[in-house]
Amino acid sequence: MSEAKVPAGLPQVSISENARIVLERRYQRKDGAGKSCETPTELFWRVARAIASEEGKYKKSSYQANDLAREFYSLLTSFKFLPNSPTLMNAGTDLGQLAACFVLPVGDSMEEIFDAVKYAALIHKSGGGTGFSFSRLRPKAARVGSTGGIASGPISFLRIFNTATEQVKQGGTRRGANMGILRIDHPDILDFIACKEREGELTNFNISVALTERFMQAVEKGEDYDLIDPRDGSTRGRLSAPEVFALLVRKAWESGDPGIVFLDRINRDNPTPSLGAIESTNPCGEQPLLPYEACNLGSINLSAFHDRQASDGVDWTGLAETVHLAVRFLDNVIDASRYPLDQITEMVQANRKIGLGVMGFADLLYLLRIPYDSSEALTLAEKLM
Numbered sequence: 252m253s254e255a256k257v258p259a260g261l262p263q264v265s266i267s268e269n270a271r272i273v274l275e276r277r278y279q280r281k282d283g284a285g286k287s288c289e290t291p292t293e294l295f296w297r298v299a300r301a302i303a304s305e306e307g308k309y310k311k312s313s314y315q316a317n318d319l320a321r322e323f324y325s326l327l328t329s330f331k332f333l334p335n336s337p338t339l340m341n342a343g344t345d346l347g348q349l350a351a352c353f354v355l356p357v358g359d360s361m362e363e364i365f366d367a368v369k370y371a372a373l374i375h376k377s378g379g380g381t382g383f384s385f386s387r388l389r390p391k392a393a394r395v396g397s398t399g400g401i402a403s404g405p406i407s408f409l410r411i412f413n414t415a416t417e418q419v420k421q422g423g424t425r426r427g428a429n430m431g432i433l434r435i436d437h438p439d440i441l442d443f444i445a446c447k448e449r450e451g452e453l454t455n456f457n458i459s460v461a462l463t464e465r466f467m468q469a470v471e472k473g474e475d476y477d478l479i480d481p482r483d484g485s486t487r488g489r490l491s492a493p494e495v496f497a498l499l500v501r502k503a504w505e506s507g508d509p510g511i512v513f514l515d516r517i518n519r520d521n522p523t524p525s526l527g528a529i530e531s532t533n534p535c536g537e538q539p540l541l542p543y544e545a546c547n548l549g550s551i552n553l554s555a556f557h558d559r560q561a562s563d564g565v566d567w568t569g570l571a572e573t574v575h576l577a578v579r580f581l582d583n584v585i586d587a588s589r590y591p592l593d594q595i596t597e598m599v600q601a602n603r604k605i606g607l608g609v610m611g612f613a614d615l616l617y618l619l620r621i622p623y624d625s626s627e628a629l630t631l632a633e634k635l636m
Contacts, residue, residue, distance in 0.1 A: 256293075256296075257292060257293055257296050258296075258321075261292065261296065261321075261324065262325075262328070263292050264291045264292050264295055264328040265328075266291055270291075271291065274291050274294060275287045277336070277340070278294060278336070278339045278340055279291070279293075279294050280294075280297075280344065292328075294339070295324055295327045295328050296320075296324055297342060297343040297344075298323075298327065298334070298338060298339060298342040298343065299320045299321070299323035299324035299326075299327060300320045300324075300343065301342040301343035301587055302320075302323055302338075302342060302580055302583045302584055302587055303316045303317070303319040303320035303322075303323050303583070304316050304320070304587070305583040305586040305587050306319050306583065308586060319579075322576060323576075323580055326573065326576055326577070326580070329555065330552055330555060331551065331552055331555040331556070331569075331573050332549055332550065332551050332552065332573055332576075332577045332580070333549065333550055333552070334349075334547065334548070334549040334580065334581070334584065335349075335350075335351035335547055335548040335549065336351065336378060337349050337350060337351055337377065337378035337379060337547075338547060338549075338584055340378055341377070341378060342584075342587060346377060346378075346589075347587070347588065347589035348374075348377035348378060348379065348588060348589055348590065348591060349547055349584050349587060349588035350379055350545040350546060350547040350584075350588055350590065350599070351378070351379055351380060351533070351546070351547060351548050352379065352380060352382070352533030352534070352535075352538050352540065352545060352546040352547075352548065352606070353374050353379050353380065353381045353382070353533070353540070353544070353545045353595065354381070354382040354383070354530075354531045354532070354533065354540040354541065354542055354543070354544055354545075355367050355370050355371060355374075355381055355382075355383055355542065355543065356383075356384075356387075356530075356542035356543065357383050357384065357385055357387060357388065357408075358387055359387050359388050359389055359481065359482065364388075364408055364411075367383065367412075368411065368412055368415050370591070370592055371383075371412065371415065371416070371427070371429070372415055372416075372419045373591040373592070374427075374591055375416060375419045375427030376419055377591055379545070380427060380428035380429065380430075380533060380534035380535075381427070381428075381429050381430070381533075381534065382429065382430035382431075382432070382531040382532050382533050382534060382540065383412070383429065383430065383431055383432065383531055384432045384433070384434075384461070384530040384531040385405035385408065385409060385431060385432065385433050385443075386405075386432065386433055386434040386437055386461065386481060386530065387481050388402075388404065388405040388408060388481070389402045389404075389480070389481065389482050390402065390404055390405075390437065390438035390439045390480065390487065391403055391404025391405075391406070391407070391439055391442075392404070393480070393482070404439050404442070405433060405437070405439055405443065406439060406442050406443060406446050409431050409446065409453060409456065409458075410453065412429060412431070412456070413429070413453045413454070413455045413456055416428075416429060416455040416456075417454075417455055427455060428455065428457075428534035428535075429455055429456045429457070429534055430456070430457050430458070430459060430531060430532055430533060430534045430535075430536060431453075431456045431457070431458045431459075432458070432459050432460070432461050432512060432530070432531045432532070433458075433460060433461065434460075434461045434463070434479075434481075434514070435460050435461060435462050435463060435466045435476075435495070436463065436466065436476065436477060436478055436479045437478065437479070437481065438478045438479075438480065438487040438488060440460070440478070440490075440495065441490075441495070441498070443458065443460070443509070444460065444495075444498055444499050444502050444509055445498075445502055446458065447502075447506050447508040447509070448502060448505060448506055450506075457508065457510065457534055457535070457536065458508050458509045458510070459509050459510040459511060459512045459532070459536060460499055460509050460510075460511050460512070461512050461514045461530070462511050462512065462513055462514065463514060463515055464513075464515045464516075466492055466496075469492035470492040470493050470496045472492075473492075473493055474491075474492055475489040475490060475491055475492065476489065476490060476492045476495075477489055478490060499511070510536055512532060512536070512539075514529075514530070517529050517539045521539075522602075523541070523602055526541055526598075526602075527541055527542065529541055530542070533546065537606070537608070538604075538606050540604070541598065541602070543592070543594040543595050543597075543598045544595070544598045544599065544602060544604065545590060545595050545598070545599045545604075546599075546604045546605060546606050547581055547584045547585065547588065547605060547606070548581075548605075548606040548607075548608065549577055549580065549581050549605075549606070549607055549608070550607075550608045550609060550610045551570070551573060551574060551577060551607065551608070551609050551610070552609075552610055552611045553570075553609050553610065553611040553612050553614070553615045553635065554611035554614035554615045554618060555611070556569055556570045556573075556615070557615055557618040557619065564618070564619045565615075565619075565631075570635075574607070577607055578605065578607060581605035581606075581607060582603065582605060584605075585599060585600065585603050585605070586600075609635065609636075612632065612635075615631075616628055616631070619631075
């Protein structure tokens with residue numbers, strides 16, 4: 252995009268030297284030689300204009316696209332709000348894939364497993380990250396009926412996904428990221444809990460154990476629990492729930508993995524239960540999604556709302572206005588984004604999930620001279636959220 256396409260009189264973005272370097276390396280468009288061919292001002296106008304242009308689809312909107320583009324530009328360049336990296340990288344470009352978070356199903360056949368590998372590679376190439384549940388895969392040493400052989404189990408396929416991710420650089424700017432999840436009652440759960448205990452193992456994956464309420468009740472009561480074959484629901488053994496939970500905690504303490512996901516609790520809040528159960532999250536774990544669902548993210552910079560003139564030091568009116576405008580921005584991203592699979596396009600445009608988070612909370616506390624570990628900080632956090 253050339254400088255001439257930026258409207259006359261548009262305020263130039265003011266950034267630090269560090270920010271300039273990051274924008275140039277990761278977000279500004281490149282020419283055929285890999286050199287940056289847009290300025291920071293052009294970058295933010297490209298994004299603002301592309302997302303605002305979707306407003307024309309809504310005839311009852313109170314905004315004109317050009318006016319909304321200027322509001323989005325002001326929102327971004329004030330650094331009160333920023334969208335996820337794929338939106339900054341790809342909005343207004345031929346690639347046009349703007350979502351950060353995807354969940355793909357992994358079925359119990361070679362065709363389904365390697366379809367998921369291929370789809371993940373396409374998503375990583377476009378700048379997104381992927382989450383998977385491996386709980387449908389038959390356990391290791393299970394009989395494979397079609398060949399008479401034995402199955403290698405979820406952990407072996409987890410390594411295949413990890414290797415494939417290593418070879419695909421996201422949009423030429425960052426490595427792919429994954430979440431791998433296995434149910435606590437899968438027969439291979441002990442191997443899964445320990446699969447990242449060695450440094451350098453599965454470096455492109457976060458892993459989490461999907462806990463059930465039945466398992467947690469068994470932990471509290473000191474009881475054993477059943478391991479379930481995902482193919483037919485039969486019992487494949489029993490383990491001590493307290494011992495498994497203690498192993499999970501110890502491995503998390505040693506290496507940071509695995510995390511835990513409370514599946515039953517997530518699905519009680521599933522807004523579209525008729526479309527199926529949620530079985531996985533995005534790579535960072537904050538966004539549960541259905542299979543083939545995607546979500547775009549953005550963050551409000553709380554430190555930008557410090558106001559010395561306000562009685563409590565916070566510009567609440569400005570924060571509310573920014574939240575409303577940010578939600579409109581993220582919803583428009585859904586329409587602007589071009590997804591790598593038809594199944595994803597259909598799911599995303601039907602369910603329209605967005606993720607609006609916060610950053611800069613510690614900075615705001617510092618500006619307000621509120622200790623991070625104080626009850627006052629907790630009260631402020633509750634009010635903000």
